Amino acid sequence: MVQKVLFVCLGNICRSPIAEAVFQHLVNEKGLSNNWVVDSAAIGSWHVGKSPDSRARQILKNHNVAYNGKARQIKTQDFNEFDYIFGMDEENISDLNSEAPENPKAKIMLLGDFDPQGERIIRDPYYDNGSEGFEKCYQQCMRSSEAFLNQIN
Template sequence: MVKKILMICLGNICRSPIAEGVMIETIEQAGASAEWKVDSAAIGGWHVGNSPDHRAMKIMKNHNIDYKNKARQIKKDDFLQFDYIFGMDDENMDDLNRLAPANSKAKLLLLGDFGLEKSERIIEDPYYQRGDAGFEKAYQQCVVACAAFLKDATAGKV
């Protein structure tokens, strides 16, 4: 049975597309593409239909991740269709817990709780930062967290 992952951030143009791209790459490298489906979405609807921020696209391209999805907003059905929904920060998690219907099947998890030091577990929103450094840091955090999650999931720990 295919397991489904949904990456969430505030606008679905910075962190969650990077996390989606990294998770897909991590799964492909593990030879497990047939076992997983990955998507991303936003808490808010401001950027629906838009491509990710140009800096997020640049970072993904620099790391050979081909990304073509457009921003979308999370919907109630996502909580019933996805097995794992990951937030990038505590505000995302508060919003996800508030939005989740009572019959949600999804496990709501903070991506940074996997493989990252406690001081690095929040994947900060780089949108208002100048330059690419915040996007690169988010990418590097996602690389560690996605690999750690996949290892735990494969071992039946999640």
């Protein structure tokens, strides 16, 4: 059975594309790529059609994780197409819950709820000067995605 997962952040150029890339990388490594459809989206429309922030792309490259997606905004049908929709912070979750249709198929959750180190909120590194926040985001996404996959499979 194919399961579908969508990662969502505010603009879909930092946290959610990193999470998407990490999750896809993990399912590929585990030989589960035929079992998962992985995507990401934004709450807002500011960056639609754009590549992720250069710092996000660099962090993924540093870890040999491939990614070539472009930002898109979440659509109403996503709530019934995906099995899991992961927000990166409480504001994302609030926005997702208010945009979701009644009785959506998708379970809306914080990705960080699966972090074995207990860091529930994946802080937005967009306004950071350097790339340290992007590395931290990558590590959080890796830990949380790994734990989620281990729980689900």
